[in-house]
Amino acid sequence: MGNEEAVFFSRILTELTLSFHIIYATIGVGIPLMIMIAQWVGIKKNDEHYILLARRWARGFVITVAVGVVTGTAIGLQLSLLWPNFMELAGNVIALPLFMETFAFFFEAIFLGIYLYTWDRFEDQKKHLLILIPVAIGASFSAVFITIVNAFMNAPQGFDLVNGELININPLLAMFNPAMPTKVAHVVATAYMTSAFVLASIAAFRLLKGSNHVYHKKALFLTLKLGLIFSIATAIIGDFSGKYLAEYQPEKLAAAEWHFETEENASLVMYGILDDGEVKYAIKIPYALSILAHGNPFAEVQGLDQFPEDEVPPLYIHYLFDLMVTIGMSLTAISALYVFATWRRWSFVQTKWFRWILVAGGPLAMIAIEAGWWFAEVGRQPWVLRGIMRTEDAATTSGQVDIMLALFAGLYLILGVGSVVVLRRMFKKNPVEQEIEDRRKEQGGDIT
16 A cells, blocks of 8 residues: 555545444533533422433433443544654643543543442532532543643644754643634534434424323423524634634635635635636625635635645535535524423424424534534644644554455444434333333322
8 A cells, every 4th residue: 555545445444434423422422511501400499300310311411421421532543653753842832721621531530430430429419510510521531631632633732843853842832722612612512412313303303203201392492592592602712713814724625615716805706616716606794704714705715726736635625614604504594493482382382394404403512513524634634743743644654554444344333223223212211201101109299
């Protein structure tokens, strides 16, 4: 296998691993907060349905954590095996956030075990809720530290480059690079948003399948309210991300918007196709790109004409950007409509067609997450460490990467199918109606 093939298969395997891992990582970051909020609402309202929501979500969460550990370990392994030159160059810089990510995970895992073990062992549920706080904090900070590594790859700083080596390393300066604030905020907010829509999708599906229990209605309303809040937060952070790109990675913003020539009063290009370098069938929003880039409708936005051809990212990232934004805006509108209509007691929110739209929200949110990560990674090309090391220079020259690709693809298939089967059986054998009845008998109360 030549170096070009090794680079190709290394990129494919890394993309496959990240694409699979991001599903479980997103859930792993967002679900603990959803569990904590549900339990807090249950305590505040003295409502056992919300307490049961937290309990059942926590059971499913454990399965996703187990798979996330495997895929996260695979990422660490592949960094060394597939990108040895990058690790040799930047390993000392990214070692600290990688270690902190591992520490945050163990911090989360320890308290998650205590939380699960101590169900029904506290007469005061507030004490049990306190145990969940470090779980949510650990989950979120796992995302923070691993995203800092990615941010460093986009905006490397905190070192001196001498004879092709990074010396005089300042790990904290490297961690708190210009890309860090927007990247970390965007990853965490979208994880919360996506988790909320995934849980809402499950609740809507159960209602569609004939389980008209109030438990599912409460779950749907709670998660869509949270989805609305975090989708608005995501949009605001996305605006800051656009301004970061305009200042620090203008070639990425220009490629995403098919902005070929530097100009003032720049329009935002949505959709369309490229025909011999000409944009056709696109929706152009006047002044919007200048506003996104600089907050000024008359500001000048750098175009691709300012950059060498070999430093321009692949232009298909335009479609990834469009997909991410379109889904995000749609989910914001759908959740806002549902929350408002429920408050107004409009009946259409209980119709089958609208509930099917809500069911689609979870998968669509996950597709947006995937598109966002592909946009982030492909948009950095041709650099693995922007301005310092190109992707082809970072990759292994091993001739076995294609075999690794096949083996890891098989592993991910087994993990994906296995986790779905386990989760389905877990909740199918223990439906919420039966669990409510069992808890009613245990407590001698009335949970309806």
